[in-house]
Amino acid sequence: MCMEDKRGNCGQSDMTGECVERSGYGQSFRRSEHGSSVQRYRYGQAGESISPGERSEADYCSVCGDRIKPGGSIRSGASRKPGKRTMPGRLAAVSLALMLAAMAGCSSTGQPYVQQTVPAAQLEANPDEADNPAAASANEPFTLRVLSNTPLEVPDLNNRFWTRIQQMFKVRLQAEFVPLDDYDRRLRLVLASGDLPEAMVLNSVNDSVFNKAVKQGMFWDLNELAGDLSQFPNLKYNISATAWNYTKIEGRHYVIPRARPLLDGGLHWRPDLFLKHGLSQPGTLDEYVGALKQIVDANPNKHYIGLHFEESFYTAFGGFEPVYNSEGGLVHKYLTDSYTEFVRWYRHVYGMGLMSKEFAILKGSDKENMFRSDKALTYERNMYHSYTYDQELKKIDPGYEAGVITYLTGPRGHSGEYGIAFTGGFVIARSVPKDKALRILHMYDQAADPRVTDQLLRGFEGIHFDMVNGKRVPTQLAGKEISNAVMQIFPNADDEWQKVVNFAAPAAWNEKMKATASTLYEAERAVDPFRVIRSAAWLKEWPKVEDDYIAIRTQAVMGLIPMSEYEEFVRKYREKPEFKLAFKQFADSYKLMF
Structure with a gap:
């Protein structure tokens, strides 16, 4: 409402x-x-x-x-x-x-944006601090207005977990939580208004509106605020140099990276259905699609959606390989021949009846809900979510099972999604006074201490887990109070298993998922370069074309137009001077980043 x-x-x-x-x-x-x-x-x-x-x-x-x-x-x-x-x-x-x-x-998903605060009395707040940030000492709680996303349910900032977290950081959060699917839209609206919260999370540092806001001086330059970060050792050393390098904007640091491990995303699938139909775990994209077709055809009353449009599959068609034009520019993937072959493959998959007719407008939450409710057979997300999906499916039928495939091979690569050491980050508004901005940075530094990160992820002993024979055993409260929403508020230290282990799951499940996740190391270690490199010209020009491109790509996949029409569209924009400039900038960025 x-x-x-x-x-x-x-x-x-x-x-x-x-x-x-x-x-x-x-x-x-x-x-x-x-x-x-x-x-x-x-x-x-x-x-x-x-x-x-x-x-x-x-x-x-x-x-x-x-x-x-x-x-x-x-x-x-x-x-x-x-x-x-x-x-x-x-x-x-x-x-x-x-x-x-x-x-x-x-929210276009129908979920409300939620403004949450913590009662001042709960944190023994200093009443003068709101009017005079300089009066807040390190021993007094301070108020922090934040804009954040929430991939799952909106957290209750007054529950035991969040209360202990805020007491630990001596902060009183005033948070607006926005559903993940709508967050970038909400962020752009806030940036355009110029009326910023004191801190906010970014899903991507490549957003054109955000980059424009940086150039307009709307965020603290961390080099100016904190020099070489020598006074913030956890941020400097517990977040990789790679992450700090990839999040630079025109050579300067404005973004505190959200550290992420190499092992991150995976393909969530239904091993129970494959077993039921005598199908083994697939190793290639073609094997997977062929098996999905058998399952869908064998269960007509289920109306299963076999596959969604997943950008990550493009790497199996050459997405790891940079493509240069005759002028030395690095062509954006959407305008390459290899991406055209990827679209052609999806056209084939759609023609097999494996995709929703509304695939182009499905949001991440739509896809997730379809998978966890036994309506879709595939979903791409962080591996640790598999435990939640498995439990949800078992509520429908105890025999149902969710699993993870780390990669499938394709004609020119594999679909495995290695992490790039970060995903988005945090920024501090320039309107925040310097002393308070430093206080926020010290809080972020505290969060990046591995011991504190562990508490952010696992909660507190005696409340969210018990120690039994030297091992942590999660309590029921852990699953109710702890979610990755906390990682949208605070930075964290690097942790190899952060996106693999589910702290609400039994130890045996986590060990099995670690073994599954480790199979990704068998595949070539490579990333889609466009997750990292950037171009000012592209950020300026592509938004003018993006809607038209998505429309014609959708029509091509659905078979509503001949592929030649899509190919002509790609050739047309590949030759435009403004995009050739972007390709040159991408090439320069690639040299810096790789």
């Missing part, structure tokens, strides 16, 4: 699903309760009550069209605004929803 704020923009919801009226960072919120009043919140500090009658006029949300009841809450099932119509056709409706969500900051 959503509601309009005073500027006519759709707002965000609280954890109960009730709607919140917001007017931006640092301003007040009106939260609908189940009683007769609406409380005013200024970053978690309750103030005076507001009478529900204060907003008595009949308003309608510009996004969902539902009527807003007096007091600022939306009525479930309320009548739509008179004359409100829907656009014909699924794609048109989706396009409209995405457009409105991008304009208003609403």
Whole structure:
């Protein structure tokens, strides 16, 4: 549910699903309760009550069209605004929803954005600190406004895990959690507004809007703030030099990398169904697709989706190999002949009836939900999620099973996804005073201590795990309170098994998954260079073309146009001067990064 704020923009919801009226960072919120009043919140500090009658006029949300009841809450099932119509056709409706969500900051997945704070009394806050950051000493809690994503459920910042974490860091978090699928859209909206939180997480350092914001001086240059990081040894030495190098922007450090290991993503599959149909674990893409076809055809009533469109499969078609033009420019993968062959292969897979007709608009959360609910047979994500998927599938049928394949070989490579030492990172707004920015950096340094990272990942003894015969045994509370949302707030030290081990799983399961994950080392150690290299010209020009490209690629995969039409589109843009400039910049970046 959503509601309009005073500027006519759709707002965000609280954890109960009730709607919140917001007017931006640092301003007040009106939260609908189940009683007769609406409380005013200024970053978690309750103030005076507001009478529900204060907003008595009949308003309608510009996004969902539902009527807003007096007091600022939306009525479930309320009548739509008179004359409100829907656009014909699924794609048109989706396009409209995405457009409105991008304009208003609403979640296009239907999940609400959630603003959470921790009561000041809970952390014994200094009341003067909010007005005078310099007054906050290392022994006093400080308030930190953050923008973060949440891949799973929104965490409860008041539970035992998050309370202990905040006490340990002496911080009172005021966090806006945004569903992962909608985070980049929300981030761009915040950056465009110029009204930034004090710290935020990035999914990618290659975002064009973020890079523009960096050039506009909206974030602290860490070289200016902290020199060579000698006063922050955990950040300097427990996050790899590779990660620090890959996250440079024009030779400067603005981003604290989110350290990630080599062993990370995997192909989640259904070994139980393969066994049931007498099929062995596949080793090639063709074997996998052929087996999926047999399973789908043998279970017509299930309506299984065999495969989604997964960008990572491109490396099996030559994606590890840089492609240069006659002028020495490194051609972006979308405009290479090898990527065209990848699209042609997916056209074949689609023609086999293995893909959803809506594959182009499925979000990561859609794909994940389909896999964990026995509606899809494949999903790409971090390996440790396999335990969760296995448990969810067993709720449907105890005989169901989830597993991980680390790589499949293709005509010109393999689909294995080695980590690149980082994924995105954290930035501090330049509007934060220097002394507070340093306080934040010291907190990040503390988080990158391996012992502290261990607590962020596993929780606290006696609460989230018990020691039995020298081994940690997770409690039921671990699965309820700990999630990787904490890694979207704090940096971490390097850990080889971070994305393999599930700390809610039994030790035997984790040892088995370690063995599975280690099979990736059998494959060539290589990465898609476009996960790392960047070009200012590409960031400027590609957004103008991207929608058209995705549309024609989708039509090619679905067989709606001949492949020659797709190939002509690729040739056309490959020869444009602005993209040739981008290719030259990619080539220069490649030399620096590899």
